[in-house]
Amino acid sequence: LLQERHHYCRSRIHKKTENAEFNEVFSFEAPIDGLSSRMLQLTVYDYERIKRHDIIGNVIMRDLLEKSDLSSWTEYTMHVVDNDKKDDYGDILLYLNFNKNDEKLHFTVARAYNLRPMDITGASDPYVKIIQLNQRKRVKKKKTSIKRANLHPVYNENLTFDLPRQQIRDTSFLVKVMDWDRIGSDDLLGCCIIGSESVTKEGREQWERCVLQSSEESNCSQESLTNGMWHSLLPDVPEDFCRLPNFSKEKKERRSMRFRLKTFSGRR
DSSP: OBSOTTOOOOOOOOOSOSSOOOOOOOOOOOOGGGGGGOBEEEEEEEOOSSSOOEEEEEEEEOOHHHHOOTTSOOOOOOOOBOGGGOOOOOEEEEEEEEETTTTEEEEEEEEEESOOOOSTTSOOOEEEEEEEEETTEEEEEEEOOOOTTOSSOEEEEEEEEEOOGGGGGGEEEEEEEEEOOSSSOOEEEEEEEEETTOSSHHHHHHHIIIIIHHHHOTTSOSSOEEEEEEEEOBSSOOGGGSSOOBOOOSSOOOOOOOOOOOOOOSOO
């Protein structure tokens, strides 16, 4: 049960079969209100007595809160994805905290999981870059630290952006997970968009729940709302969010300078 990978259960070994039937029950303790920020990973191994077990494939189940039925069992059939043939570009866990009094949005970049290896060593050096957009124009960008040789990096870093209420509906955030390179340009590992214009359901839902609702409810408490959610990374930046210009204010402050001018005749 992700986030904590050290909480796991293991089934019995079924020898010499490709159609194993387990019929085993595993239990994890987790609060209901925290299921939206959790994922369930099932990994199938080929047992080896002497050397390290080989991974046959993975299944990752998201949206646990929506898929859970507290009154009865729910059955799911999912395809096991081979690690060598997977089209999953990883996931990132983000927490949003909007303070309507200070008009600031706090991004907590918690962690990423199952990122693509980009180096010849089979690893990556990931960092997260968040770009604030207003009307599809770049306003500000901030970065996390770099985690060397890590496909499951843990950051727990807070990045804060100014977000006036009148700009909320025109604002989106482009979250890019990058692979740091010492020489040359950094490579994109994956991205997601948070905001009303997000191309994913998770990006729109988290923005609606955390930012829009907390900014419009006049009777809510002064304490800002905090919400965490896993986002599946897209392999490329959507076309509508590529090559965006920088945002500039329409009215620029005019600066004046007072000076004296004295003329001289050509005679000495």
